[in-house]
Amino acid sequence: MQVKGLFDSDAFFRHEERIKKWIENSKNYADEEPNSAQLLRIFSTSKQRTYLVSTPKRMYCILDDSRKDNPHINWSIARNEVEKDGKVIVPISTSDKTDNTGLVDIGPKHKNWLFTKALFRKTSVVDSIAKLIADSGRSS
Secondary structure (H helix, E strand, C coil): CCHHHHCCCCCCCCCHHHHHHHHCCCHHHCCCCCCCCEEEEEEECCCEEEEEEECCCEEEEEEEECCCCCCEEEEEEEHHHCEECCEECCCEEEEECCCCEEEEEECCCEEEEEEEHHHHCCCCHHHHHHHHHHHHHHCC
């Protein structure tokens, strides 16, 4: 590793393409189109990142911890629970936690997931998640 890499905050995390590939090993990924996954990073610290990965059949929540050998799929939800007829139907809401982080609820079962506010300065986390769901539904 070059000296520059020692100070690169991304150096110890898996590349986003590897995160997408990781879900292909999920038991719920069967019969998905290769490369159909779309990814949104919602949380980021020096040690952990949380991603939502949406496919034409499911949405996954993945934790990438730089101290672990592999990312971890925290949960997944079927597309018919998040989108119907091209419309996002899952309720998505947020609340504040600290000045830098908030909490996002995605439906009734997936509550209080941390998100990094700085990642959503231009577009809200709610709108970003809704766009992720809608965009991945169009590719089915």
